[in-house]
Structure formats: structure tokens, C-alpha cells
Amino acid sequence: MNNIGHKKHYPAEIFGYPVENKSKEAEQFRKRYLCPFSDKDICSKQSRLLTYPMGICSTWWPNNSPIAICPKRLLQDKTIFITAANHVLGNTDNILLFSEVKLKRIGTFDFVLVKHKPISDEIDDFCVVEFQTDSTTGTGKLVKAIEDYMDDKDITRNSYGFGMNTYNTIKLSFIQMLNKGQVFELWDKNIIWAIQKYVYKNMVDRFGLQNMNLNKKDANLFFIYDIDYWSNLYKYQLILDDIKSSTIENLMKAFRGADLPKIDDFIKVLHQKLRLNLGIKI
Structure with a gap:
């Protein structure tokens, strides 16, 4: 590349x-x-x-x-779903895909992959896939x-x-990860966050995320994709670049330890506005 x-x-x-x-x-x-x-x-x-x-x-x-x-850009060739099925559910046999599945008090999941017994509606296993694209x-x-x-x-x-509105994308995504991710830790099931390499790197740098190496015990998986534009100049291809994972505790630790601004920085902003007489009298 x-x-x-x-x-x-x-x-x-x-x-x-x-x-x-x-x-x-x-x-x-x-x-x-x-x-x-x-x-x-x-x-x-x-x-x-x-x-x-x-x-x-x-x-x-x-x-x-x-x-x-x-988000529909991530649907190409069902690459993410096929990878998720093979990685989490063992293979692509007897698997159905459902979109926009709601869970009370938690929200809506983008996609759910359900593995069922052959010629049966009995559920063997499932995992959730959430798409995260930039804006x-x-x-x-x-x-x-x-x-x-x-x-x-x-x-x-x-x-x-x-x-690129990457900070806002990361902020909203991170809240979703904490909210939904804790449920899957409780259930001992996997939730997959499909996130582009550029956005993932920004998230790691912004929150100082550590200990993100793949661990099969972690419920939260990060499928880091990218868009291959160099192999075929006339048809770009969605590719999986890496797989990472984390615990909710690890994500929370990074969230709490994020580099918070100092009050002096805010005071400087207020002083500047005062000097420019930008306030509104009340």
C-alpha cells in the first residue's frame, strides 16, 4: 500500500x-x-x-x-459479515443476517449474525456487527x-x-462502545465494531488506548478495515487490515484518562472574547 x-x-x-x-x-x-x-x-x-x-x-x-x-460502503461483497462469521461463529454454514435489531434500553444493533441448527429455528450462537464510518x-x-x-x-x-468530522465520529462511537459493549461482556458474546483504519488510529491516539491486542476472551472486537485503491484503479475494494479487541474496563480507563483541558486554557478563551467585546448584555 x-x-x-x-x-x-x-x-x-x-x-x-x-x-x-x-x-x-x-x-x-x-x-x-x-x-x-x-x-x-x-x-x-x-x-x-x-x-x-x-x-x-x-x-x-x-x-x-x-x-x-x-455505512453502506462497508457492505461490499459481504466481506465484513463473512469474516465475522468465520472468526466468531466458526464458518458461514446455517447463518442468517438480520439488520436493525432493537434491544430495549440499549438501542438498535446494525446487524446480527445468527447461527442456527440445520433445518431448525433453534439458535446455536450469534454475534452483532456495528458499522462505524466517518463524517x-x-x-x-x-x-x-x-x-x-x-x-x-x-x-x-x-x-x-x-x-473530516472524525472527533465527533469517535466521540459518538465511543459512547456506543461503552453502552453496548458492556451488555456483550455480560452475555459472554461478541460484538464487532467495523471501523476504518484512519478512524481507529485517531481513536487510539485521542484516548491513549492500550492493551488492544487480540484476545479471544474479549467480547468487544475491532475489525479494522481499509479501502484498497491501488490494486484496481477502476474498482476499489474493502479489505480487512487487522483485528483488535478490548474489555470495557480497558475502554473506560482510557475514557477517564483522556487528556482533559486545563482551566487556564478556557480562561484565555474568555479573556479573548472580553477584549473583543463579544458578549451579550443580560
Whole structure:
């Protein structure tokens, strides 16, 4: 893999295909607004600024592989589900996949893999899979990018001013991990967090996570994926990069020990606002 040194800053995949791919197949998907990762359904992402779906699957971000910003991007070839079935449930025999399964007081699980006895509804085992993708800031810039692209402009020559909202992604994901992960520790079952390498690294660095080596006793598994853009320039591939694991105690320890700001830093911000007379009288 070679993702170091580039300064690309525009959508990487639109309606499932790299933006450089102008093949008949790719153009048909774009013309009909289809998502190749979800049984060729019409893309469900919407923007009030567009009259058609917001079909950006992933974005280029300097010095990184394409970063997925749509959860459906992770459905490619059922790679994550097949890996989960083999790793946790032993194989892919007699396994059914259910989506959006609710649990009272905990929330909704993205996917549940259920292993049942042959020709029976008796459950042998199960595991949960949660998708974690990044999001963007300045999304209006992405809207401009897809508009340019659909107008047949060469967006690869431009740099669009969106940002990655990775901190917010991590913050929300971490709360979910603590909330749902404790249930699976209690049940002695596995919950799998499918998370891209870029986001996982940010999470580890931000919280100072340690002791994340794979341990078969841990309930919380991290399937760290990436998007392979170098093997086939016309069709990027979702790949599993690594598997890690953790206990809830370990995650909580990192959460409590996160680098908290000093009060002096906040006082400086307030002083600056006072000097600029930005307050509102009450």
C-alpha cells in the first residue's frame, strides 16, 4: 500500500465507483443513482441542496486511503459479515443476517449474525456487527463537488474545502462502545465494531488506548478495515487490515484518562472574547 504523500481533497467514489472510472457500467450506476453495495438499490443518502441522491461513498483526504463516509460502503461483497462469521461463529454454514435489531434500553444493533441448527429455528450462537464510518464538515463543499462531477467537470483538478468530522465520529462511537459493549461482556458474546483504519488510529491516539491486542476472551472486537485503491484503479475494494479487541474496563480507563483541558486554557478563551467585546448584555 502506498497512501503517503498525496494531497487529494475531493470525492473518491461516487455511486460506488472511483471518480476516474468512466466506463459504461459506472456511468449507468451514476445515471440511475444506484448503490452497488446494497443490492443495486437507489442510493438513500439525501441532501436538501440536491435534486438527486448524495451519492458520495468515500472521500480523498491528504495522505490517506479513501475514507468511507457512508455505512453502506462497508457492505461490499459481504466481506465484513463473512469474516465475522468465520472468526466468531466458526464458518458461514446455517447463518442468517438480520439488520436493525432493537434491544430495549440499549438501542438498535446494525446487524446480527445468527447461527442456527440445520433445518431448525433453534439458535446455536450469534454475534452483532456495528458499522462505524466517518463524517464530514463543510458538507456544502461536497455538494458542490458532486454537482461538478454530475455536470461532467473534472473534479480531480480541484480541492474542495470540506473537512473530516472524525472527533465527533469517535466521540459518538465511543459512547456506543461503552453502552453496548458492556451488555456483550455480560452475555459472554461478541460484538464487532467495523471501523476504518484512519478512524481507529485517531481513536487510539485521542484516548491513549492500550492493551488492544487480540484476545479471544474479549467480547468487544475491532475489525479494522481499509479501502484498497491501488490494486484496481477502476474498482476499489474493502479489505480487512487487522483485528483488535478490548474489555470495557480497558475502554473506560482510557475514557477517564483522556487528556482533559486545563482551566487556564478556557480562561484565555474568555479573556479573548472580553477584549473583543463579544458578549451579550443580560
